[in-house]
Every structure is written in structure tokens, then in C-alpha cells.
Amino acid sequence: MDSSTELVAFAASNSSLESGPNELAAPHLLSRQPSRFKGVVPQPNGRWGAQIYDRHARVWLGTFADEEIAARAYDVAAVRYRGREAITNFPGERVSAGELAFLAAHSRSEIVDMLRKHTYAAELRQGLRRGRGMGARAQPTPLWAWKLLFEKVVTPSDVGKLNRLVVPKQHAEKHFPLKRAPEEKTTGKGVLLNFEDGEGKVWRFRYSYWKSSQSYVLTKGWSRFVREKGLRAGDTVAFSQSVYGQQDNNQLLINYRKTPRKQQDEGPDDAIAAEARSIKLFGVDITGGGRKASEGHGEFLET
DNA sequence: GATTGTGTTGAC
DNA sequence: TCAACACAATCG
Secondary structure (H helix, E strand, O other), X not given: OOOOEEOEEEOOOOOOOOOOOOOOOOOOHHHHOOOOOOOXXXXXXXXXXXXXXXXXXXXXXXXXXXXXXXXXXXXXXXXHHHOOOOOOOOOOOOOOHHHHHHHHOOOHHHHXXXXXXOOHHHHHHHHHHOOOOOOOOOOOOOHHHEEEEEEEEOOOOOOOOOOOEEEOHXXXXXXXXXEEOOHHHOXXXXXXXXXXXXXXXXXXXXXXXXXXOOEEEEOOOHHHHHHHHOOOOOOEEEEEEEOXXXXXXXXXXXXXXXXXXXXXXXXXXXXXXXXXXXXXXOOEEXXXXXXXXXXXXXXXXXX
16 A cells, blocks of 8 residues: 655646645544635535535535635635625625636536636636637637647546556656655645646646656546546547747646547447547537536526 | 535524 | 535545
């Protein structure tokens, strides 16, 4: 059980928004303490959960190591669900017009998803950067703006229950240099990296080096990506880097390509659908998959 | 084994 | 609507 993960820091960490791994002091019964924030509930392990109620139903917004971060997550959801005048934990911090537009451009479930994945801040920043005028809706960075770093045909274990993708050593050391961390500065295991996918969504994975197996891996967050993209052994994932600002923010992209399969081997959806799903023009999906017209009625912020 | 987040209940 | 509490489902 030598899970000895060598903790290291990424040379130019492309973003490490908010709370790192939990760094609790006394995990035990310290959790009973109720939160001083609205929409925040203590978790048995000392962390904090955020939730909001929508029409009698609880909407879980995720768990956070920091109580205040959880409170901010609630605030974001409150504004998205109840509008600009919603009661929030930090009334003093006005919501910018840009953020309001960003919120309006995404469905409630999308915002909740970002909060749960802890990528809201990153997506907002990205959304504000492009979306300039009013396009509002997060547009994917065009494919020509990316430089391919490397690809990997995923193995069964990469898409299995292990929640980890082994990054081929040669590529890892060349493109994702893991520099020794300033000792204790690395509170958690490894480093958190954000990747934009072909649809403009942001994914966050933990990247670290497993000493026991002497391999570089993407762990936390990986299985969620596998699940949502329906990745299967044999499919290909590609990692690219923005051709812009090398030092700026080191934007990273993760894409995937499904390998055609016999219908009998296909899971829930067939190969036709899988292929149609990947037809894109300059990074923009022209197949019409589009947004899920979920959500109830009477939404605020909906234009 | 640890953590998440759902089930459920009872106040406000 | 909202959170306290218990604990099953899910995760790492």
C-alpha cells in the first residue's frame, strides 16, 4: 500500500484557484460546528458543503475545504437561481456585469456543475476573456490556436475504475515538467491543472507522480471526464497547448477522438452517434448536439 | 477506509 | 426554505 505520491509542483502552474486539498487541523468532532454562512453545511470530516434550495428540492453545490469558498459557491448559485437581488453571503461584493452575462449564458445545471467541479472561477475568467462583447456563451478556442503536444490511446485501466490516466513518461517530462515543490508549500498531493476541452468547458485534474509505479498520472477529476465523454479503451486523448502566451497562463487543452467500433461492442450509444458527435468545424460543433434544454421555468437571468 | 451528498425531519 | 443529522452510495 505504498501510495507514496511524490509531491511536486508544476513549473508554471496554469492556475490553482482556490482551496487546495483539505488541510484540516482536527478532523474529528470539530465538524459539528454549524456554519456562519447561508447555504453552507458542515461535513463530518471537517469540510464544508454548499447547497441551495430550488422549489422544495435541494441542489447540492459540492464540498469545499474552506467555509468561505463554500459560501461564495452558494452566492454564485443564488444569483443564478434568484437573480441579481438574491440574498448572498457577501452582499458587499457586487456581481460585475460581465459575470452576470456569463451566468446568463449558462444554464443552472451548467453553473452547478462548474461549482461542483471547482472550475467556476476558471470558466468565468475564460468566458470574460473571449466572449468579449455579448457572445456571452463560452466559445471554444479555435483549433488553430492550439499546438498539439501529444496523444495517447487510452488503455482499459485509463478508463476503468482507477480514476487515473497514465501520462507516458517521455511526454510527461517533456510537456508537463513536474518541478520539485517548495517543500511544505505543496499542501496537497501533486498539482491541480486546468484543461479546456473541445467545447470550451474547463476540466480540472490532479497531476502527480506516483513513486511506487514510477509514472506520471492525472488522477482526481479524471473519471468524471471519462464518464461524461464516454471514453473507452482504444479511444484517443490529445493534449495541446495554446499558441499564445507561453508564460501568460499556459492554457492547456484536452481533446479526444473515439475509435469506430462494431455496433455490438458499442455501449449505450452506437458508433454512428459517436462519430457524429465528433464532427467539428474549427472547434465548433456543427452537429447540433447543443445545450440540454433542461431547467424549469421562471428562470432569472435567462434572456 | 474516507468522503460525498442524499434521505429525512423539523424548525422558521 | 433551510439546515441538522444519519448514513448509504460513491470515491480514491
